Amino acid sequence: MLIKTGALQLELTEMPVKVQISLDVGHRDRSSASSAGRKEQTMNSVTSPEKETPGAQEKVNNAATKLIVITCLVLLGLVPLSLIRSVLSERRMRHREAIENITSTWGNAQTIAGPVLVVPYYHQVKVWKEQSVAGQTERIETSERVLGQAYFLPEDLAVEGDLKPERLHRSIYEAIVFRSSLKLSGQFAPPSFEGLKAADADVQWDEAVLMMSITDLRGANQTLSLEWNGERIPLVPGGAALPIGPVVHARVPGVTAKSKSLTFQLTFSVNGSESLRFAPFGMQNRVRLTSSFPDPSFQGSFLPVHRKVTPAGFEADWEVSYYGRAYPQRWSDSDPDPFKGDAFRNSLFGVTVVPVVDSYRLVERSIKYGILFLALVFSAFFVFEVRWPVRVHPVQYTLVGAALCLFYLALLSLSEVISFGWAYLVGAAASTLLVAGYSAFMLGAVRRALLVGLGLAAIYGYIYIILRQQDYALLYGTAALFAMLAAAMYATRNINWYRTQTPAQKPSDIP
Incomplete structure (x- = not known):
């Protein structure tokens, strides 16, 4: 009994110990797990990106x-x-139409080409004619005496010009136009027909004329005056056709193959718009332009050798030789077209008087x-x-x-x-x-x-x-x-x- 009681007592006293021990161990295990979880959570918070909510x-x-x-x-x-x-x-189209309306009554872009000395002459040409021989038609080669034109360009050409810009309005639109005062002077060498197969007797020296081309003759509001070897001669519109545009001409005296000096001076005013250009018809060409227009644009195949542009205007000088063009110094109408393709247009130079950048x-x-x-x-x-x-x-x-x-x-x-x-x-x-x-x-x-x-x-x-x-x-x-x-x-x-x-x-x- 006692032993049993003691045994029971022993069991009663040992069980709590075991339980206590097991409880302590479990508590320690849970504490360790909790601590490890916190450390793992901390490490994850540092090393792992935060998940988006x-x-x-x-x-x-x-x-x-x-x-x-x-x-x-x-x-x-x-x-x-x-x-x-x-x-x-x-x-912009309406503005362009208004500008064209203004310039059509004032003067368009102007190109001055010349002067050119034109001398008519007779020469023989071969032609084929058909004639009936014994009831049959045959072609027979023969020759005819026809009238031709020989064209001579000046040896020296000097141009002096002054452009006065003006502003014209049509409704709310504005166009810039100009009045130009020009003086062309220079001289011709005695005309030589060598190579044109024309005897001296066939040349019509008394019919020689001086011609000059102006793109828009409506802008010529004054009489064009020519001074030929010191003699003043008026220029009239029309004349022998040139492949460069409308012309004015005057019959000039004293032209012979033995002439020592053939000097000329043309003084005139012409209205225009947009641009004024010149053709280098002389063997040596010198052009000087002045204007009060402050924003010029120099265009063409040749640029000025000297220029001065200020808010008060500009001055420009060109020096061009005949080596820079692609047409000859003389030709005849029996020759092929001397201005082949764009030869004439590609030789032009001058100035544009429109704003460089418009509104x-x-x-x-x-x-x-x-x-x-x-x-x-x-x-x-x-x-x-x-x-x-x-x-x-x-x-x-x-x-x-x-x-x-x-x-x-x-x-x-x-x-x-x-x-x-x-x-x-x-x-x-x-x-x-x-x-x-x-x-x-x-x-x-x-x-x-x-x-x-x-x-x-x-x-x-x-x-x-x-x-x-x-x-x-x-x-x-x-x-x-x-x-x-x-x-x-x-x-x-x-x-x-x-x-x-x-x-x-x-x-x-x-x-």
Whole structure:
């Protein structure tokens, strides 16, 4: 009993010990597991990327959707820009029609070619004639005496001219025309018929004439005067045909093969527009032009050897020899066409008196920046949405895009009645104020609207500088794009695009 009781007591006293021991071991095992779990969780938090929650994933999807919508709206902006470009083409055509209407009554582009000494002569030519012999038709070669023309160009040709530009208006359109006062002087060598197969007796020296070509004789509003060997002779329209345009002529005395000096001087005024060009008909040609037009453009196969261009006008001197042309110093009408192909046109040189860059061309160049303008402004609003708790609806993007496109239509309409600089200033100011004022309500803060307004003003100003550049426009435009890309990268440097509403964690912030 006692033993049993003792045994029972022993069992009763040992069981709690065993239980206690087992409980202690289990407690220690759970503590170790908990500690290991915390360490593993800590390690996982450092080494493993954080899993996206459904809310963060939704924000990523919203940002991607908004970017797609913005891209579509930017591409949609090509529609109004193309419509404005078609309006520009129509207005440019109307402007061209108005200019042609003005110049058709004043004088078109003028080309002065000459003078040319023309001497008629008789010469024999072989011809085939048909005659009936014994009831049969035979062809017989024979010769006929026909009248031909021999053409001689001057040895020396000097031109002095002064251009006085004027502005004529038709409705709201303006055309630049000019009055030119010209003096042509020089001398001819005694005409030589060597190689033309004409005996001296066949040359009609008394019928020699001096001819000069003027493209648009309607611009000659005064009598054309010729001084030949000191004798004054009037020029009359018409004469032997030249393959270079309308001519005036005068019969000149004293022309023989033994003439020692055949000097000439032509003094006249002619109205024109767009350009004044000359043909290097002399063996040695010297041309000097002066004008009060401040923006000349020297055109043709030869450029001035000396030039001086100032806001008060220009002076230009050409020196051209007959080696630079592709037609001979003399020819006859029995010879092939001396002005083969474009030989005559390719020898011309002179000056153009139209603005180098007109307002329509500047508007066209500015429209080319329209799609870039839309992309920059829409990107700025998207950054506002990402960095601050604001929402911009696609309809609001569309209204802002319409305001930006309307600027180009305003620029086109204003530049037709005022200077391009003032038209650009008024259009840019109106567009900037409209977008900035709307942004104050759209972005919910005046400070943000001021940022938008300052950004628009800066972009408009820089594009105006680019438009005024003729040689460095591409360089300036590339530099601007690089600066804008750098600014966009700097503004979004701390944005975590996987969680668009919170900045990215730095490694030092991770426990």
